[in-house]
Amino acid sequence: MNSTRTDAYLERLGAERPARATTEALRDLHLRHLRAVPFENLSIHLGEPVVLKEDALLDKVVARHRGGFCYELNGAFGLLLASLGYQVRLLAGRVHGDDGLGIPYDHLALRVRTVDGGDLIADVGFGAHSHLPLEFGERGDQVDPGGTFRVVEAGDGDLDVIQDGEPQYRLETRPRALPDFRAGAWWHSTAPESRFTQSLVCSRITEDGGRITLSGRTLTTTDAAGHRTVDELGTDGEVLAVYRDGFGVGLSEVPTVRGGQFG
Secondary structure, eight states, X not given: OOHHHHHHHHHHHTOOOOXXXXXXXXXXXXXXXXXXXXXXXXXXXXXXXXXXXXHHHHIIIIISOOOBOHHHHHHHHHHHHHHTTOEEEEEEEEEEETTEEOXXXXXXXXXXXXXXXXXXXXXXXXXXXXXXXXXXXXXXXXXXXXXXXXXXXXETTEEEEEETTEEEEEEOOSOBOGGGGHHHHHHHHHOTTSHHHHOOOEEEEOTTSOEEEEETTEEEEEOTTOOEEEEEOOSHHHHHHHHHHHHOOOOSSOOOOOOOSOO
């Protein structure tokens, strides 16, 4: 990732290039990313491939002003952080669900080490999650605008990330490479059982700490105090306007749920 791409990425986030790869700079970049780059699965329902390669990730997030899901968002963010001097490791996770843990390489999160001694979990690709990075080695409560988080030992060297008392995902601590996640991305993009093939979502944190989410034609706006407003959009023009004005995503057609491609 060259300096020009780094500068373009920072411009997308509305951020200045940090002088040093510090913990405080990471916290700022993390929050800016969650505000500027939406968590979305639109490519699956627009017939676009999900490509886990550096050029494709940067083209989508930076040049095309799109978002993505965990592999794309954390994959791209990791590239940015590495270009700024952070030590970045990709970690594989499995999401906790009603039926237990999800598939291997179900989730991608980042372990980031800073020049001032920080060792953190950065995750800009899990939807409604922590607004700021979590301390990797802290085992007590970590209070965040997104809730109260804990990172706890899960056996065999794994860690569980817990939000408000509910387990979210289990992280392996062994570092992985981006190509390792291709099978997981393919499964989530094609399997009928995947929640990403079953519904549409586009969501980001707002400047006041709330959240705006468009699920199909349902627009949900939540303020920082948790008060929620739900509106049903009627015309295609209204839907496209919310993608454009609410998320900075310019689309020529309204995505519709396609479902999985194998069974």
